[in-house]
Amino acid sequence: METGIASCAHGTLLPTVSSQHSTAMASPRSSTPSFSRSLRTGSLFGESLSIAPKSSFRVSKTKNSSLVTKCEIGDSLEEFLTKATADKALIRLMMCMGEALRTISFKVRTASCGGTACVNSFGDEQLAVDMLANKLLFEALQYSHFCKYACSEEVPELQDMGGPAEGGFSVAFDPLDGSSIVDTNFTVGTIFGVWPGDKLIGITGRDQVAAAMGIFGPRTTYVLALKDIPGTHEFLLLDEGKWQHVKDTTTIGEGKMFSPGNLRATFDNPEYAKLIDYYVRAKYTLRYTGGMVPDVNQIIVKEKGIFTNVTSPTAKAKLRLLFEVAPLGFLIEKAGGYSSDGKQSVLDRVVTNLDDRTQVAYGSKNEIIRFEETLYGSSRLKAAEPVGASA
Numbered sequence: 001m002e003t004g005i006a007s008c009a010h011g012t013l014l015p016t017v018s019s020q021h022s023t024a025m026a027s028p029r030s031s032t033p034s035f036s037r038s039l040r041t042g043s044l045f046g047e048s049l050s051i052a053p054k055s056s057f058r059v060s061k062t063k064n065s066s067l068v069t070k071c072e073i074g075d076s077l078e079e080f081l082t083k084a085t086a087d088k089a090l091i092r093l094m095m096c097m098g099e100a101l102r103t104i105s106f107k108v109r110t111a112s113c114g115g116t117a118c119v120n121s122f123g124d125e126q127l128a129v130d131m132l133a134n135k136l137l138f139e140a141l142q143y144s145h146f147c148k149y150a151c152s153e154e155v156p157e158l159q160d161m162g163g164p165a166e167g168g169f170s171v172a173f174d175p176l177d178g179s180s181i182v183d184t185n186f187t188v189g190t191i192f193g194v195w196p197g198d199k200l201i202g203i204t205g206r207d208q209v210a211a212a213m214g215i216f217g218p219r220t221t222y223v224l225a226l227k228d229i230p231g232t233h234e235f236l237l238l239d240e241g242k243w244q245h246v247k248d249t250t251t252i253g254e255g256k257m258f259s260p261g262n263l264r265a266t267f268d269n270p271e272y273a274k275l276i277d278y279y280v281r282a283k284y285t286l287r288y289t290g291g292m293v294p295d296v297n298q299i300i301v302k303e304k305g306i307f308t309n310v311t312s313p314t315a316k317a318k319l320r321l322l323f324e325v326a327p328l329g330f331l332i333e334k335a336g337g338y339s340s341d342g343k344q345s346v347l348d349r350v351v352t353n354l355d356d357r358t359q360v361a362y363g364s365k366n367e368i369i370r371f372e373e374t375l376y377g378s379s380r381l382k383a384a385e386p387v388g389a390s391a
Helices: 077-084 088-109 128-144 263-267 270-281 292-302 321-334 365-376
Strands: 058-061 067-070 116-119 125-127 147-152 169-177 188-196 210-216 220-226 232-237 243-249 257-261 306-309 338-340 360-363
Touching (some): 077 088, 077 232, 077 243, 088 169, 088 188, 088 210, 128 188, 147 321, 188 292, 210 292, 210 321, 220 292, 232 292, 232 321, 257 270, 270 306, 292 306, 292 321, 292 360, 306 365, 360 365
Parallel strands (some): 147 169, 257 306
Antiparallel strands (some): 058 067, 116 125, 188 210, 220 232, 306 360
């Protein structure tokens, strides 16, 4: 299999999974691309993204009597997005990111992880596959023509992608979360959030118009949520390279499953130690992979559970609000779950610096209540009965 990597601005190829699916994108750059051309089935990347036979649109009336087209299981990514939003610019951007995720999946499966290539500006080790994922995502955003600014955890400065500020978007992403466990063949993933306009400072996670993650494991999936529609939606990458809608999640229920990150913090954070002790005594099932993407994704897929990553005086916050915490918070809350930094939803935290970091928990309502009560003595969420770790 061959892959091509080049700048779309120079009329060459975005990397693709195989020669069978290679698609030339040699059209000259334009600030006003023709959507009638680019959004036809099979035209966005030179190939059809249809997977299942087109199902008939289901139309229902909302409380405001407006007609809404229902997205269905079995839809292709293009069909789903076309039904889900009237914003053609957002459709284009999400399709381009889906193409990049498809290529990253292939490169992760074939990556040689014998050592690190370099160190990023935060001082984190960077595997070679990190850099490739980073490059592919920037190229995809540039090619979308509707990204004004982009910023990644590996390149934490605003990069001008050439798109419009009015009607365009700014995107923050973690190109390969969990890259240090690629060599052990654990599941890893990509995280990104999409904000309207040209700002990534002074915004909150609640301002996002979309967020998504790509999960590269035994299956490759593209999990996304859009501001305009309820639920968080999973797309499966099929053998032929197409994305198929396979699951909707609209409710996160109660269930004894926990993923405790940063356990070293229990050494000098007695409240966190107390919470972990509760999970063990209450016979919760431990489901922790060491990767944030699969640990959060399992809450959405299993529709239950709790993920925690708590700080202490000696174990400082590592998770970045803009690149990881806010986009995943958007996915969890759109799926019917809750997020918390201990005192508030992570979606309500204002991004003041690109490198803002925080502790976080994602999960069902009662689990977040327990988290907040145990760490800080009270919860902003109302509970029918006490659920603190002393129970």
